[in-house]
Amino acid sequence: MxxxxxxxxxxxxxxxxxxxxxxxxxxxxxxxxxxxxxxxxxxxxxxxxxxxxxxxxxxxxxxxxxxxxxxxxxxxxxxxxxxxxxxxxxxxxxxxxxxxxxxxxxxxxxxxxxxxxxxxxxxxxxxxxxxxxxxxxxxxxxxxxxxxxxxxxxxxxxxxxxxxxxxxxxxxxxxxxxxxxxxxxxxxxxxxxxxxxxxxxxxxxxxxxxxxxxxxxxxxxxxxxxxxxxxxxxxxxxxxxxxxxxxxxxxxxxxxxxxKTLGVRMDRHGENAHAVVELLEEHPAVRSVLYPGRPDHLGHDIACRQMSGFGGMVSFRLHGGRAAAEQVAASTKVFTLAESLGAVESLIEHPGAMTHASVAGSALEVPDDLVRLSVGLETESDLLDDLGAALDTAPSAAN
Structure with missing residues (x-):
């Protein structure tokens, strides 16, 4: 049926x-x-x-x-x-x-x-x-x-x-x-x-x-x-x-x-996401990185068991709070500031003010320092240069 x-x-x-x-x-x-x-x-x-x-x-x-x-x-x-x-x-x-x-x-x-x-x-x-x-x-x-x-x-x-x-x-x-x-x-x-x-x-x-x-x-x-x-x-x-x-x-x-191209796209999404995660892990403005492929992710062992890869979605939190999250989300050029996800182009958003505004005040409310990335299929170096430049506009942990 x-x-x-x-x-x-x-x-x-x-x-x-x-x-x-x-x-x-x-x-x-x-x-x-x-x-x-x-x-x-x-x-x-x-x-x-x-x-x-x-x-x-x-x-x-x-x-x-x-x-x-x-x-x-x-x-x-x-x-x-x-x-x-x-x-x-x-x-x-x-x-x-x-x-x-x-x-x-x-x-x-x-x-x-x-x-x-x-x-x-x-x-x-x-x-x-x-x-x-x-x-x-x-x-x-x-x-x-x-x-x-x-x-x-x-x-x-x-x-x-x-x-x-x-x-x-x-x-x-x-x-x-x-x-x-x-x-x-x-x-x-x-x-x-x-x-x-x-x-x-x-x-x-x-x-x-x-x-x-x-x-x-x-x-x-x-x-x-x-x-x-x-x-x-x-x-x-x-x-x-x-x-x-x-x-x-x-x-x-x-x-x-x-x-028809889901398999090859997901492979590339995952490869680019892995490179983005490595950049985020080293940047002083980033408070934490949320990605199942990280060994320190609380669900990493489960993901390894029930998934064949970790996907193209990456979220991270910033030391500078909501202001820093909104600043970074608005400062990229290759990553497009937009809702939705999962397509060939890379997207960046602030969930608290965009896709998840409807859960504000509920048990599902998301942190206001959170940024979500949908990592696309662009050239890896372009994504890293773009995101790195945007992160440089946010305050670091030392500040």
Missing amino acids: LGGDPQVSGFEDPDEFGFETRAIRAGQPHDPYTGAVVTPISLATTFAQEAVGQPRHGYEYGRTGNPTRHAYQVCVASLEGARHGFAFASGLAASDALLRVLRPGDSLLLGDDAYGGTFRLIDKVFGNAGVGLAAVDLTAPDKIRDAWTPSTRMVWLETPTNPLLTVFDIEAICAVTHELGGIVVVDNTFATPYLQQPLALGADAVLHSATKYLGGHSDVVGGFVATDDDELADHLVFTQNAVGAVPSPFDCYLALRGT
């Missing part, structure tokens, strides 16, 4: 092929009419039927199913090792669809370091509909037991987290949650399926903001959910169609195009 679309394999036995091959071929057969090697963009909103109630090729209406969307769903589901995949119009639309399994009176546990938009959706939208929320330090999975109540149904986590790059033990969290009768949703946006496979570690559903690394070029907004759970898949296929927060065929084409 892939979002209500017909079952069409991109090529034979995709599971026998490696990640990069599946990224290029899974769900993407050559066009049978022209031989085109790129999946066509099918813009049709409706499809001719052989007879009443008998769609010719399994498609009937563009909201319910679309050939381009189907190709994209097959591909990303394959990369996550999932039997079911569902594309949505944004990461928050994907989150909304998953959260709709909860009913008034239910509650969920959210990692106490999470994207501000996720917190806002759960707290303000689903909270007003009677769904409860508690923030939990998931670095200690047994704290789930302490926070669990008869109404708790779900544990929701990011790993690595946004923006503090905390790493949670997916397998341990799933073991505790499943013992208590709940389900686990893992936001895999930062790691991507190239670096981390949450379903294989016990997660019930994997979420992506496809706007980020999957699309990879800052030119498409999208979301994705992958799961092996048939009951959850039934819920998602119904919600995808009934609510209608689906991506356009062109959005699916762009996301699928980006996904």
